[in-house]
Amino acid sequence: xxxxxxxxxxxxxVVLTILTVLIPSAGPVLAAISSKTKPLPPxxxxxxxxxxxVAPAPPPVPQPPPxxxxxxxxxxxxxxxxxxxxxxxxxxxxxxxxNQPRPPASLTKIxxxxxxxxxxxxxxxxxxxxxxxxxxxxNTYAKPxxxxxxxxxxxxxxxxxxxxxxxxxxxxxxxxxxxAGFVRLMNEEAAALGATSTLMAxxxxxxxxxHVSTARDLALLTMVAMKDPTFATxxxxxxxxxxxxxxxxxxxxxxxxxxxxxxPGTIGVKTGYTNGSGNSLASEATRNGHTLLAIVLNAxxxxxxxxxxxxxxxxxxxxxxxEAKATDVIVPLTAASSVPAAAKxxxxxxxxxxxxxxPSSHPEHDPVPLDDVLLGVVVASVIGAWFLSSRRGTxxxxxxxxxxxxx
Numbered sequence: 001x002x003x004x005x006x007x008x009x010x011x012x013x014v015v016l017t018i019l020t021v022l023i024p025s026a027g028p029v030l031a032a033i034s035s036k037t038k039p040l041p042p043x044x045x046x047x048x049x050x051x052x053x054v055a056p057a058p059p060p061v062p063q064p065p066p067x068x069x070x071x072x073x074x075x076x077x078x079x080x081x082x083x084x085x086x087x088x089x090x091x092x093x094x095x096x097x098x099n100q101p102r103p104p105a106s107l108t109k110i111x112x113x114x115x116x117x118x119x120x121x122x123x124x125x126x127x128x129x130x131x132x133x134x135x136x137x138x139n140t141y142a143k144p145x146x147x148x149x150x151x152x153x154x155x156x157x158x159x160x161x162x163x164x165x166x167x168x169x170x171x172x173x174x175x176x177x178x179x180a181g182f183v184r185l186m187n188e189e190a191a192a193l194g195a196t197s198t199l200m201a202x203x204x205x206x207x208x209x210x211h212v213s214t215a216r217d218l219a220l221l222t223m224v225a226m227k228d229p230t231f232a233t234x235x236x237x238x239x240x241x242x243x244x245x246x247x248x249x250x251x252x253x254x255x256x257x258x259x260x261x262x263x264p265g266t267i268g269v270k271t272g273y274t275n276g277s278g279n280s281l282a283s284e285a286t287r288n289g290h291t292l293l294a295i296v297l298n299a300x301x302x303x304x305x306x307x308x309x310x311x312x313x314x315x316x317x318x319x320x321x322x323e324a325k326a327t328d329v330i331v332p333l334t335a336a337s338s339v340p341a342a343a344k345x346x347x348x349x350x351x352x353x354x355x356x357x358x359p360s361s362h363p364e365h366d367p368v369p370l371d372d373v374l375l376g377v378v379v380a381s382v383i384g385a386w387f388l389s390s391r392r393g394t395x396x397x398x399x400x401x402x403x404x405x406x407x
Contacts, residue, residue: 065313084311095328106205108200110222113231122154128143128148158231182203183201198218207274239252279300279304
């Protein structure tokens with residue numbers, strides 16, 4: 001029995017010895033075997049994804065306008081030609097290529113309206129002709145044969161830039177009833193006012209050879225036109241209705257100048273665009289008792305609105321500094337006449353209405369210079385005194401000498 005137990009113990013010791021030798025060498029073998037097996041594929045992606053919150057980008061912070069020596073039109077804004085003027089005194093506060101001639105587009109209609117207002121009464125009438133109906137570009141599409149007052153045609157000219165109304169008004173005011181005759185009046189008026197770089201070929205502003213103006217000239221013409229209350233009222237109105245279908249209906253006109261609603265304080269005046277001119281805009285804005293006038297030609301922003309707003313922000317912010325250093329001044333050579341619309345309707349001549357003089361029934365005469373009047377009074381007084389003195393001396397001699405004083 002004891003021998004059997006000893007034999008079992010020896011066998012167990014041999015088995016343990018063999019296992020002690022074999023187990024350490026089994027690790028590399030198992031690792032080699034496991035390296036030859038392919039890894040299990042990853043689980044299929046889930047169709048549902050948890051929403052990822054992305055914070056919205058903060059709105060861009062508008063940069064403050066630069067100082068008086070900074071660039072008021074930083075990139076990407078900019079214009080080919082432009083000018084900023086104090087409308088109250090004509091001081092030029094900023095300018096770029098302001099004397100470079102280029103197509104003025106519908107800013108032409110500022111001069112067109114100015115000439116009409118100086119030479120026609122608002123209640124005068126004009127019938128739309130075939131030539132007017134077929135005018136190129138923007139139109140009101142009033143039909144041939146329809147009759148309008150000059151006032152209604154001016155609304156169509158200035159609010160919706162109607163080229164048909166430009167032709168109609170030109171035919172009304174022209175000395176010979178032709179558009180060419182009216183264009184001569186336009187060029188004469190521009191030259192008289194000092195807009196010497198302006199040459200018009202038509203009354204509506206469509207591109208044409210030798211139809212040019214400059215930012216400076218357009219600023220001058222706008223200053224003059226804005227002194228007419230009828231013009232200023234019209235270009236500052238957002239919408240207005242005129243008769244339509246021969247007076248059977250009304251037609252609503254919406255002002256093309258969107259700056260009236262985009263920039264607080266805007267009071268006018270006119271948009272323009274042609275292929276040759278690009279975006280052009282003449283405008284005026286008022287703030288803190290100051291009125292600025294901006295002309296931008298071939299503007300890079302839509303219709304020139306952003307450029308004009310940047311100019312106004314800069315101009316009003318730096319107004320005092322810009323006024324102090326301004327040396328260039330735009331002064332019309334002929335003073336603008338501010339004629340009430342009622343006076344025009346009554347047919348009062350332009351100069352007399354501006355002076356508040358009621359026209360008389362006497363024929364007009366050339367005015368006599370004041371110096372000549374004073375000289376005439378002095379000469380007449382001397383002659384009269386000499387004549388009376390001579391008669392008194394003669395009478396005294398006839399009567400026997402001077403008479404005594406009477407009580």
